[in-house]
Amino acid sequence: MALTKHDIVDQIQNQLGIPRNVSADVTETLLEIIKATLASGEDVLVSGFGKxxxxxxxxxxxxxxxxxxxxxxxxxxxxxxxxxxxxxxKVNGK
Structure with missing residues (x-):
């Protein structure tokens, strides 16, 4: 089963103890920043995750x-x- 945006919002809410609407806004803002950066032709590098x-x-x-x-x-x-x-x-269990 895939991790959905709804699941991400729930996990942010639970782990940080913030209201759901704030968690949803944070998630949406992050995704919009990534989309805008890629649309402008720039790369997005997240250290420890990927590019x-x-x-x-x-x-x-x-x-x-x-x-x-x-x-x-x-x-x-x-x-x-x-x-x-x-x-x-991490994916390969090392």
Whole structure:
């Protein structure tokens, strides 16, 4: 099961002992800061967690899955994530 925004708000509320509406505002503000930073083309580095990067994808050949027709896909930007060594070790039980 995935950790949802609702779960994050609940955990912040419980661990910090703050009202739910404050916890929700903190969570929303943090996510908006991350989204705005990535939208401006900057990377987001969270020490001990990882780095969100904006990468440029070039134009490339693709295929319409419904018709099988070849087509050119437009250049675009994507967000990638590279986890820190600390997070990788924790996930792997080290």
């Amino acid at each position: 969100f990067c904006v990468k440029d994808k070039q134009e490339r050949k693709g295929r319409n899955p419904a018709t099988g027709e070849d087509m050119m896909l437009k250049p675009r930007q994507v967000v990638t994530f590279k986890c820190s060594g600390l997070l990788r070790n």
